[in-house]
Amino acid sequence: MERPIFKDIGTKEIELDTPGLMVDLDSLDYNLAYMNRFVESKGLNIKPYIGAHGSPAIAHKQIKYSSTSGITVSTLGQAEVFIEHGLNDVLIANIIYNKRKINRLCALAKNSNITLLVDNASNIADLSAAATSAGVELNLLLVISSSTDSLGVEPGDNAEKMCQDIQKLPAINFTGLFGKFINNYVSESLPENNIYNKLEFNKINNDSIQFVQTILNFREQIETKGIEVNSVVYGCTYDYQDVASISGVTDIIAGSYALMDAKYKVLRTEFKNAASVMTCITSLPAPKTIITDGGRKAIGADLGSPEATLPGLIVKGLSAEHGNIAFDWGNKNLNLGDRIWCIPYDITSCVNLHDYIFGIRNGCLESIWDLPARGHYR
DSSP: OOOOOOOOTTOBGGGSOSSEEEEEHHHHHHHHHHHHHHHHHTTOEEOOBGGGTOOHHHHHHHHHHSSOOOEEESSHHHHHHHHHTTOOEEEEEEEOOSHHHHHHHHHHHTTSEEEEEEOOHHHHHHHHHHHHHHTOOEEEEEEBOSSTTSSSBOTTHHHHHHHHHHHHSTTEEEEEEEOOOOOOOOOSSSOTTOOOOHHHHHHHHHHHHHHHHHHHHHHHHHHTTTOOOOEEEOOOTTTHHHHHTSTTOOEEOOOTTTTOOHHHHTTOTTSOOOEEEEEEEEEEEETTEEEESOOHHHHOOSSOOOEESSTTEEEEEEOSSOEEEEEOOTTOOOOTTOEEEEEOSOHHHHHTTOSEEEEEETTEEEEEEEOTTTTOOO
16 A cells, blocks of 8 residues: 655645545544443453554553553464554463464563463463563463364363463463353355344354353352462453453453444444545546545455445445445435545455554544554564
């Protein structure tokens, strides 16, 4: 994607270059405040999943709104970026396996509080040896699997032994249990944007709640053996409310709630859509059809189609650089140069396509935030 030509703070949004990732700051603030009020009312912590936006500026706002100092990332590379930007309490929701990565991990732990996931005995031993050699401590969460084809270990004797190993080995701390329900429900009856319907949503949530109870049952099992479990980390944007009602969960790691997207907006109506990609009409090839400069490279379409924010507009398809949108406004026409805003189907995929987020308040540019974690997969 091309580097944008920056405009002065205070410039009207419609005068900014397109395509660009816009965030309505009032909506963002509302979402952060809403989630914080909710988790505090339930006596929980939130470790927001920062990979959903990749922005240190937004991450700092999330910490400001919440009672926790911790964030969640997906990769070691993301952890390095956010620690460099002053966020020093990091949960890496992944398994760090090879020697080079483990050495990088230990280097981070010299000045930061690092927690990561484990699900096998050899990795646990390697982490202990590396941390001992580096003179640091690592906090470990054992991942409980929700299915045979997902990350984690099934609750039982093998999992219990891993908890005991962590307790016995030097330089590693057993922090607790981690789980995320992996759903495979993809509707084949929905339109091309593939948004979950309410029946699917309820089934996913019901299965997720049952899985939480499986984790809590395992917690009870190992606590009777003298293994202290300080935290049970679970939940994301789609199931956070139901999960929070279950006694025993301590931390939620939701992420999409901050900016929201088309995938969740019909399910999580308590949050506001803060993010959209502003595009420009570049061609009017036929009546009731417009072409914009916002295609897959600006909006993303791997998981589903975006939604135009104006009523009566339907995104028919995206090429690499262009959007094809149908509209029916009666006798009213759209013109070349008009701006069209599209809500990405999946915000996590969309932000990884951009170098910057443009913060908008009252229709004007208030801030420009870079996305330094973009592309840090390793």
